[in-house]
Structures are given as structure tokens and as C-alpha cells.
Amino acid sequence: MRIIIVSGLSGSGKTIALQTLEDLDYYCVDNLPFKLILPLAREILASSDRSPPAVAVGVDARNFIDELDQFPATLAELRASELTVEVLFLQADDEILLKRYSETRRRHPLDVGSVSLREAIRQERRLLEPIVASADLIVDTSETHIYQLRELLRARLHDTPREAMSLLFESFGFKNGVPADADFVFDVRCLPNPHWEPPLRPLTGLDPPVIEFLERQSEVMAMIADLGRFLETWLPRFEASDRSYLTVAIGCTGGQHRSVFIADALARRFKGMRDYVMVRHRELK
Secondary structure, three states, X not given: OEEEEEEEOOOXXXXXXXXXXXXXXXXXXXXXXXXXXXXXXXXHHHHOOOOOOOEEEEOOOOOOHHHHHOHHHHHHHHHOOOOEEEEEEEEOOHHHHHHHHHHHOOXXXXXXXXXXXHHHHHHHHHHOHHHHHHOOEEEEXXXXXXXXXXXXXXXXXXXXXXXXXXXXXXXXXXXXXXXXXXXXXXXXXXXXOHHHOHHHOOOOOOOHHHXXXXXXXXXXXXXXHHHHHHHHHHHHHHHHOOOXXXXXXXXXXXXXXXXXXXXXXXXXXXXXXXXXXXXXXOOOO
16 A cells, blocks of 8 residues: 655645645545554555555644654654555745745644744744655745646656656756755756847747757757766666655756756656656746
8 A cells, every 4th residue: 555644844735735645536634643654554454345545644743743753763664564655745945935824824833822933934844854854755835836736746646656766857947046856956057048049038948949949059969968878877776775756957047948948858868768757847837
């Protein structure tokens, strides 16, 4: 049976993640004390008259602090059983969380009236450090709206075997910050920039005129070839260490032309070799 433990900072999208998994036929339980996950799984296995279902369990800072401290040890116990267990952690920048709370007027679960909202967010981040350290997949939702998050989670979690690594190529613009959930970050700002060609400026790296322009640049094609060889060499080593998810971020200045073209080219290359490859263009809304 597959269990996905869903955790994250309050306001980062944990509820959306659980709702998305429920739509994918997961049996979802929110805010379950962590020590009860194994008994719950055993009960479901014993009572199921068909193939074992998939289960998603929400764990957050509302759990007892001592349980959070024991998270790595308890997780190891779960994984030593017959269960397939993965940990999904959602996060966002402090300023984004502050903005979301101000817009919804919800109270933070750690805001007991004696601390500010900012301090409650910082305190929660500290409390959840043991879960972050054990996470298989970390998703930063700072620049992601609800529909993008749903699509991303469906693609990365649905029907992906535990032994198969999910590979995501993500383009981004450095002017908006580096993705916090990236495993590799490659800077392609050294390459010729279509932005300085007036007819190409309003287009993106997915448009044929931009593609043709970049394909004519020998440095661009050399970069793609070098990155492809590097990843072909080292991805199997990550898989051998039981990694389930890996994110490769490609950045240019604005995330509109070069990074989009290169991320798309790399995704096409690896889709010919692997089963679970995604591409996401963060700045193309």
C-alpha cells in the first residue's frame, strides 16, 4: 500500500494537496497524530477486500512537538514495514504566507495571541524542520496558483511507481528568484538573448521564431548537449540512492525565452529515455 505523508507550512497549499489526492482516489486523513499512521494503515489493509488502497495523511505543526521530533525514527519504522511511504512537503516564502493570511483573514494555527503572525510562521518553520529533512518531494508554492499546484501534483504523484524517479525540468527568471525546490540550478544568462531582437521580444521560447533564432546559436546547442550529457551520467546515481523526485531548474533573466527553450529541449530529450518526465515554465502564466 502506498502512503503519502503530506505536510507543509500553513498557507502553503497543504489542504489543496490533500483535496487533489482525494480526487485521485486516495483515502485522505488530515491532522492525524503521526504515531497513529501505522495502526491506520494496518487497519485499512486488514479491512480491504480488494487491492490495497492509496492513503494520504496530513501532518503539520498541530501535532505534538515530541512527535515531530521523532518523525525521522517513526518514518524509518513505517518504511521497514510492507508499506511504500513518501513524504510531500509544501512551502512558500514568509512574505507570500503573510500576504495569503492577510487576504483570507484566517488565523495561523500557532498564533495564540502572544506572538505576531510573522513569528508564528518562523516558529512553524522551525518545528517542521525534521519533516523537511525527510521529504521526498518539496514543492515551493510561492509563485504557484491553485490550478498550477493541482496540475503539478497530479503529474508528479499520480501513478508514478515508487521505484521510478519523476524528473521535472522547470524554467524560471532570475529576476523573480530561484525556485526553492530545485535540486539542480543552471544559469543560461550567458547565452544570446532573443529579448534584444525587437520582433522576438513579445514571444516566448515556445514560439517558432524564437526557437529558430536559438537553434542557430552554436552556444545554445552546445549548452543543451552538455547539460544533457551531464544529466544522463548522474541521474542513474540519484535513482540508485532511492530518489523519487528530482527537479532541474533552468534560469535566464526573465524566464521567457532562453530558459523556456532549453527546459523544453531537455524535457523532449529525456522523454525519449524515461517514463516520468515533466516540464514547467514558471513565468509563463
